[in-house]
Amino acid sequence: MCGFFSRQLFLSLTGLRDLFFPRRCRVCGHPLETGEEDVCRECFDDLPLTYQWETVQNAAFERLAARFEPQAAAALFFFRAGSDYRKIIYAVKYGGRRRLGYRMGFMLGEKLATNREFLRCQAVVPVPLHPLRRWKRGYNQAEDIARGIAGAMGLPLETGLLRRRRHTRTQTGLKGLAKAKNVEGAFRIDAERVAELRAEGTGELLLVDDVLTTGSTLAASAAPLTAAGFRVSCAILAFTS
């Protein structure tokens, strides 16, 4: 009896919460309907997709190729200044919306799986956060995205290979050369894990980050991987244009 009443109380409190603080779409701000989570169906349908997974010669590839030699690269959607879609990135990166990161990653993974270039990869590697920043934030958004990609592509997620060597300043607000200098030499790899991965796979890795701006973070994390003999492709949630 008591359980019944507390459940009724819980349900009416949830109802009250939804009445006063309705769950809203992170992008357009409209109340979410049953079954929708974080982003409404309309906003998902209108996501400004890049279609970069359809061709290897694309804007993401070219931006990265100015810094290192990627095999292939693709982002899921465009991230324009002033666009409401940037709120997806904030929610995934700072807002603790980890399932949204995973779901967006899964969506990207499904696109990448349509192109053989990306299917050559043997594992999905998220760009790591420094342990201190990861501890403060509680999670690494690139890892959530990478887990979604790995799930959609049927590839293993590899988190033990790449590490942050030192604490870099946050990249937000840094431009061009300052940004590149900030992350230069910031990553190292686990030599034992390199040997294991080289022995068991194609030697190609899919490196994952949330946003592609200048490409300096992806280039810095790719550097020790290519030095160890891996070929590197890149997958990014959003491409700044």
Ligand SMILES: [Zn+2]
């Ligand atoms: Zn919406």
